[in-house]
Amino acid sequence: MNSATPSTKPPPLIFEDVTIAYSNDHLPVIANFSLIVEAGSFWAIVGPSGCGKSSLLHATAGYIRPVSGSICLGRHPILEPSLQVGFVSQHYALFPWLTLKENIVFGLRSQNLSEQIVQKSLEHLLEVIDLKSKREYYPEELSGGMQQRVALARSMAPNPPVLLLDEPFSALDTINRINMRELLLRLWSENQTTVLFVTHDLEEALLLADKLLILNTSRESMITMDIPFPRPRHLELTHSEAFQNLLKTSSAHFGAELNL
Amino acid sequence: MLKIRQSIFHVGRMLAHFIIVVCLWTFICHFSGINAALLPTPAQVGNALVELCRGGILLNDVSWSVRRAGFGLIIGGTTGLLMGLLTGRIKSLNWLFTPVFNGFRAMPPVAIVPLVVVWAGLGEPAKVFITSWAAFFPVWLNTHAGVTSVDKVLIWAARSLGAKGVRLLFAITLPASLPQILIGFRLAISSVLICVVVAEMTGAYIGLGYRLNSAYLVFRVDRMLACLVVLALLGILSDRLFVKMTNRVFPWIRLTHESR
Numbered sequence: 310m311n312s313a314t315p316s317t318k319p320p321p322l323i324f325e326d327v328t329i330a331y332s333n334d335h336l337p338v339i340a341n342f343s344l345i346v347e348a349g350s351f352w353a354i355v356g357p358s359g360c361g362k363s364s365l366l367h368a369t370a371g372y373i374r375p376v377s378g379s380i381c382l383g384r385h386p387i388l389e390p391s392l393q394v395g396f397v398s399q400h401y402a403l404f405p406w407l408t409l410k411e412n413i414v415f416g417l418r419s420q421n422l423s424e425q426i427v428q429k430s431l432e433h434l435l436e437v438i439d440l441k442s443k444r445e446y447y448p449e450e451l452s453g454g455m456q457q458r459v460a461l462a463r464s465m466a467p468n469p470p471v472l473l474l475d476e477p478f479s480a481l482d483t484i485n486r487i488n489m490r491e492l493l494l495r496l497w498s499e500n501q502t503t504v505l506f507v508t509h510d511l512e513e514a515l516l517l518a519d520k521l522l523i524l525n526t527s528r529e530s531m532i533t534m535d536i537p538f539p540r541p542r543h544l545e546l547t548h549s550e551a552f553q554n555l556l557k558t559s560s561a562h563f564g565a566e567l568n569l
Numbered sequence: 570m571l572k573i574r575q576s577i578f579h580v581g582r583m584l585a586h587f588i589i590v591v592c593l594w595t596f597i598c599h600f601s602g603i604n605a606a607l608l609p610t611p612a613q614v615g616n617a618l619v620e621l622c623r624g625g626i627l628l629n630d631v632s633w634s635v636r637r638a639g640f641g642l643i644i645g646g647t648t649g650l651l652m653g654l655l656t657g658r659i660k661s662l663n664w665l666f667t668p669v670f671n672g673f674r675a676m677p678p679v680a681i682v683p684l685v686v687v688w689a690g691l692g693e694p695a696k697v698f699i700t701s702w703a704a705f706f707p708v709w710l711n712t713h714a715g716v717t718s719v720d721k722v723l724i725w726a727a728r729s730l731g732a733k734g735v736r737l738l739f740a741i742t743l744p745a746s747l748p749q750i751l752i753g754f755r756l757a758i759s760s761v762l763i764c765v766v767v768a769e770m771t772g773a774y775i776g777l778g779y780r781l782n783s784a785y786l787v788f789r790v791d792r793m794l795a796c797l798v799v800l801a802l803l804g805i806l807s808d809r810l811f812v813k814m815t816n817r818v819f820p821w822i823r824l825t826h827e828s829r
Contacts, residue, residue, distance in 0.1 A: 419731025
C-alpha cells in the first residue's frame with residue numbers, strides 16, 4: 310500500500326448528462342453522456358478515433374469544462390485539475406528539468422506530508438517500478454518504457470481516488486506493454502483506485518478491465534459490458550474460447566473502424 | 570578517454586582555423602599590392618596588440634568594457650526576465666506593455682546612443698542605460714515567448730499533481746521556458762557587446778570602443794584591427810562561458826554550440 314495517505318474506499322465517479330464541445334459552432338464530441346463508475350472499479354474505454362475518448366478523460370481530469378452536465382467525484386463536482394484525479398498520457402508529460410525521484414515526489418510535495426513519509430513513499434514506488442538505481446537520472450536519459458513507468462508512479466504517488474490513463478502504452482513495444490500492464494494492475498490493486506483506461510487495443514482492454522465502455526462516432530450511443538474473467542488474468546486467457554467470444558461480441562459494435 | 574580525445578580534436582580544429590586565417594591574411598598582404606598602412610600584416614597587428622598590452626592599457630580597456638556590458642546584462646536581463654514573466658502570464662499587463670515594448674524593440678538599440686548622450690551625458694550611468702536597453706528586449710521577448718508557449722500538457726500534469734499559483738509559476742512555467750529564456754540571454758550578450766562599443770566610441774575615455782576610435786583618429790589600422798581581434802575573442806569567450814555555465818547549472822538543457 311502506498312504510504313502517502315491512508316487507504317479509504319474512494320467515492321464513485323458520476324457523469325450526468327455530460328456534453329463536451331470545443332466550440333459552439335461544432336458538433337459536440339460527447340453528447341448527453343451519463344454513467345456511474347463504481348469506486349475502485351477498472352473501466353476500459355474503447356472506440357474509433359474521434360469518438361471523444363480523450364475528451365471525456367480531459368473533462369474528467371478538469372482540463373476542459375463540459376458545455377453542459379456535470380462530472381462529480383462523490384458529491385463534489387470536478388471543475389479543475391486536482392490531486393483527486395491522476396492522469397497518465399501517452400506522452401508521459403514528465404518534467405524534463407526534474408530527476409526521476411523529483412518527478413515522482415512532485416505530487417507528494419503538494420500534500421504537505423512530512424519528509425519521512427515522502428521518502429518512504431518514494432522508496433516504495435521506486436522499488437515497484439524497478440528504477441531504484443536510476444533515481445538521479447533525468448527523463449531524457451531514460452527509455453520510453455522507463456519514462457512511462459515513472460509517469461505512472463508519479464500519478465499514483467499522491468494516491469488519487471481516480472486515475473485516468475489515455476492510451477498510456479501505445480508508444481511502447483510488446484515487452485514493455487506487458488510489463489506496464491502488470492505494473493498498472495499491481496498499483497491498482499494496492500491503492501483501490503478507480504481507473505478509466507482509454508485504449509485502441511480491445512484485447513488489452515479485456516485483459517485489464519472489469520468493465521468495458523464502447524463509444525462510437527454517432528456521439529449519442531454507447532455500450533457498457535461486464536468483463537467476467539477472474540483475476541489474476543494471464544496472457545493465455547486470450548486463447549480461451551470465452552475470451553475470443555467476448556472479443557467478437559465487443560468488436561462487432563464498432564468492427565471495421567478499429568481495424569481488428 | 571572519449572572526452573579527452575574530443576577536446577584535443579576541438580583545440581586542434583581551432584588551431585587549424587587560426588593558422589589558415591593567418592596564412593591567407595599574410596598572403597593577401599604580400600601579394601595583393603594593398604598599401605601596408607591600410608592592411609597591416611598579422612605580425613604587425615600582433616605587435617600592436619603587444620604594444621597595447623604593455624602598461625596594462627588593453628587590460629584596463631577590456632575590464633571597463635566588460636564591466637559596462639555586465640552591468641547592462643544584469644540590469645536589462647533581470648528586468649526583461651521579470652517583464653517577460655509578467656506579460657506572458659498576466660493578460661492585462663500583456664495588453665498594456667507588449668505593444669509599447671514591440672515599438673521600442675523595432676528601433677535598433679545603437680540608434681538611441683546619441684539621444685542618451687544628449688540627455689544623460691558621457692558618464693557611466695548613460696553607458697549602463699544603453700547596455701541595459703540592449704539586453705532588455707531579447708530577454709523580454711524570449712521570456713514572453715517561452716512563457717506563453719509552455720506545453721499545456723505539462724501545466725495540466727502539474728495541476729493534476731496539486732501545483733497552483735506561485736508554485737506553478739516557479740516550478741513549472743519558469744523551468745519549462747528556460748531554454749527560450751537562455752536563448753534570450755545569449756542574444757543579449759552579443760547585443761550588449763555591440764552597444765558597449767558604440768557607446769564608448771561616442772563618448773568615453775576608456776574602454777575598447779574608445780581605444781578603437783582613438784586608433785581611427787590617428788590612422789593606426791594595426792591598432793584598430795588589434796581591438797577588433799580582442800572584441801571577437803571577447804564575444805566568442807563570453808558565449809562559450811555562457812554555454813558551459815548553463816550546461817553545468819541546467820544539465821537537462823542541451824544547448825548546442827554553434828561550432829559543435
